[in-house]
Amino acid sequence: MGILLAIGAILRYLLNIIPTAIVSNPIIALYCLAIILIRPNVRDTIGIGIVAGIISALISHSIFPPANLISEPLGALVCMALYSATRKHIPVAPTVATFGATLVSGFTFIAVSIVVIASGFISAPGEGFTVGTFIIAVSPVIVLTAIANAVIAQVLYIPSAKILMRGAKGEDVQVRPEMMKDESEDPHTPAFRFTGFSYTYPQGTKPALTDITLTIPQGECVLVNGTTGAGKTTFCLAAAGILCHEYEGTMNGTLSLFGRDVNGYEDMGDIGRKIGVVFDDADAQLIFTTVEEEILSGLENRGLQPEEVKTRLEDMLAFTSLTDLRHRPPHTLSGGQKQRVSLAATLASGTECVILDEATAELDTAATESIVAILAKLKDAGKTIIVVEQKPRELESIADRVITIKDGRLVKDETAEEFFATYIDETEIRGEMMDTTSIVRQGEPRVAVQNLVHTYGEARALSGVSLDIYPGELVAIIGENGSGKTTLVKHFNGLLRPTSGTVTVCGMNAADERVTHLAQKAGLVFQNPDTMLFEDTVEREMLFGMKNIGIDPADAQERIKDVLGMVGLGGRSSQFPRAMSRGERQRLAIACVVAMKPDVIILDEPTTGLDPEEADRIMDILRSLSGAGHSVIMVSHDLSIVKRHAQRIIRMDNGIITSDRTRINGGAA
C-alpha cells in the first residue's frame, strides 16, 4: 500500500507542473486501487485514507491542504463500501468505486474549505468570492477528476489483479490440514518436516507442489535445484510458512517447522523468530533509509539491552562486511550490497534458519562469493540453511544435501557429494581465443567507439574506451558490477551521451542523433523485461515498437508471426505478457526489439535470473541473430554462459577495457 502511495505522491507532485492535470489526482486513484486489490477492513481503510491525506496535504498547493486529512479517509471508506457492494455484480466495480470515492473526496475537500473560509479561519480567495460561485467553479473540475481517476484505476486494475493473483476463481479458499503434535521442546526435532504436502495457488489449475515428503534436520545446508517454474520458490514459501499464513489456495498434508505445526504459529511474526527469508528482489526487502538502520530494526525487536544492541550491530556489520557502507541509503547500493544488507537484517533477528530464494541470481561472481562466505560462517554456527540457486556449483563448498524439484514434485534427494559427482558443468565452445586488435577486418564497423569518457557528476564511469564492432559478431561485454558495461552500451542508442570521445552507430554520430532515431538502428533490451512490458497482449506489446518507427500494419503482423516463431513463442500472440514465465518474458522483450529490425541488438544481462536451460535458449536466439547478420552485443556478469556462447569477449574493469579477445576457428560445443 505504501508503495502505491509513493507512486501516487510522485505523480501528484509531477502533475502539479501540468495545468491540465487538474483532471486527475493519482494519489486518490492509487489508494482506491490499493483498497480494491487488498480489500482491507474498515480500520485499515481509514489508515490508508489518513496516510494518503498526510501525503496529499504536504504536496498540495490548494487553498486549505489540511482538508485532505478529512477528505481522503472519507474517500477511502466510500471506495471500500462501493467496491464491496458492486464487485460481485458488475465488471467495472473499480471504476464505480474510484469515481464515487473521488467525488466524495473532492466535495468533502471543498466543503471543509468553505467551512474554514466562512468561519474566517482563512481568507477568501479574491474579493468576489461567494460560496455559490466557488462550488460552480470547482464542481466540473471534481467531476472530471473523478472520471480521470476512474479510468486510471480501471486500467491499472486489470494487470494489477493478475499480478496479485486475485480473482473470482479460487478466491478466499484455503483448506488447512489438521494440526500435528507439538515437538518443539525436543532439541533434536528437525527444522522442517513435510509429510505428503501439496499446494495449489488460488488461480492454479494444477498443484504447484505435489506430495512433498521431506525432513530437514537442524544445522543442515540444503540446496534446492530445478528448472524455472519447477516449484522451487513455492517450496521456499511453504517452508517459511508463508503459503499457510499469507496466501490463499488449497493445501493438503502436514508441515512442521522446528517441531511445531505450521498452523500452530500465531502469524508470520511468530514464524519470523525462527525463520528468516531473503528473496531475490533485494530492493523490496530494504525498508529503512540506511544500512545501519536496516540491521538495527532487526536487533531492536529482540528485547536486548541497548549496549548489547550496539555490540551486535558492530558484529553483524563486520560479519557481513558492511561496516564501510553502514550510512549508505539502500537505493545507492549495488545489487550484491543490497543482498548482503537484507541478509544481515534477516540474521539480526536471530533466526535459527535462513531461506534464500535465488538471492544471488543477479549478482556477479565476487558478490556471490561474498554471500557464500557468509553462509559458510552461518553453517559453522549451526544454522539451518535452505538455498535456491540456479548455479549449483557456486554452493558446492557449503551444501550438505541437494534436493531436486520438477513439476512441483520432489524427484531427487541426495547428498551434495552424490549430486556434484554426476553434475556436468557446461562446456566452453571450441576455438582459439586471440587478441581482437590483431585480427584484420573487412568493411566498416557497425559500432565505432573512440576514446569514450563518461562521468556521472564527479565519478568517472568510463575512462577512454575504444572499440569497433562488426556485422555478424556476437560480442559479450563482461565485468563486475560497476565496471562500466551498461554505461558503455547505453551510448550505442543515445540514452547516454559521451562526456568526451565519439560513438558512431551505423554511420550516425550517436551523440547528436535522437534516441528515437537511433532506436531504429540499435535496439536495447533491458535486464528486467518488466521494465518495458505494459500492454495486455503479446501482439500489442510487439506492435508498440513497430508503430513507433512507422511500420506498415500488414507488414507488422507478418513480422510478429516470424519473430514470435523465432523466439519460441509462436501461437502466444494473444497472451497476457506478465502472466508468462520470466524466461518467456525475456524472450518476448527480445522479440519486441528484433521485430523493429535494428542492425545492432544490445542486451543488458539477458540471462539473469534464468535457469541454465532457459539461458541457453536465449543464447541460441542470439547466435541465430548474429548468424543473420545482426551485430549482437550482450552485457553479462555470467562468465560461464559467455564462454559457452560468445565469439568475442570484452572484459571491462573500472571503466576501461582490460582485454578484448575473439575466438577463431571455433564452433558450438
Place this chain on the structure above:
Amino acid sequence: MAEILQYKRIDGVFHRMNALTKICFLLVVIVLAILSTNPLVLAGIILLILILAVAGRFGRELLTQVPMLIFLSAGLILLTVLTMQSGDVIGYLIPVGMPFIGGHIPITTGALTFAAILSLRFFVMLFAFQLMIISTQPRDLVTALQKLHLPVDYSLMLLIAIRFIPSLQLEGKRIQEAQRARAYNPGGGVRGKVKELTPIIIPLVSNALGKANVLGLTIDLRGLRTMSRTPSLDRPFNTPDYLLAVLIVALVIAGAAVILG
C-alpha cells in the same frame, strides 16, 4: 524531484533532535502557513526555514528543490490567472497589440496575489516537511508517531511511502529509458507528458505491486509490526530541542499577533 524526501546522514543540530520536537515544529509552521494570507509573512517563514536548514548543515539540499518549485509555481500562476479575475487589471495574457485575439485574458492583481500566496505556502510546507525528513531517521519517525498514538500499521505505511519515493523515481527513469529505446516519442509539452503516462505508469505500478508482496512478507517476518523497540535507544531531549521549542512558542505568539491584527 531528485533527492526529495530522503533522510540524509549529516552531523548537524537537527539530526541530534528528538523527532517529536521536529513534528511539533512542522505542525506549527503548517498551521501558520495556512492561516497567513500575507506573502511577506510566508516569505519570512521560508527564510526562517532556510536559516534553520543552513544551521542544520543541509541548506544545499533544500535549495536544490528551488528550480523545480519555481517551475511548479509558474504553472500555478498561469492557472490562477486563467481562472480568476479579481482586483486591478495590470495587463493581458494575450497582448492588446495582437490582431483579432489581442486584449483577452486579463491579468489581475488579485489573481497574482492569490497565486503568490498559494505558491509560497507550498514552498513553506514542502521545505518544512523536507527539514523533518532529511534530519530524521525513519525508525525515529515511526517511534515518534507511535507516541502520538498513530497505529504502527499507519506509521509503517507512511514510512514505506517515503522510503520508496527515490527507488520508484529510479525505476520510473529506467522504464522511461526502456520505452525511449523502443523509439517511443510522445512529443513535448503537456500532451506529450500525458501520453507518456500509460507506457510508464503501468509497468511502474505492476513492478511496485511485485515489490509490495516481498515487502509485506519482510515486514511480517522481521516482526516490524510489533515495533517493540529497545526503548533506551530513543533520542533524548537536548539543548537543541529546547531551543527549537522556544522558537516554536515564539512563532505561535508572533503568528497570533499578526493574524489577530
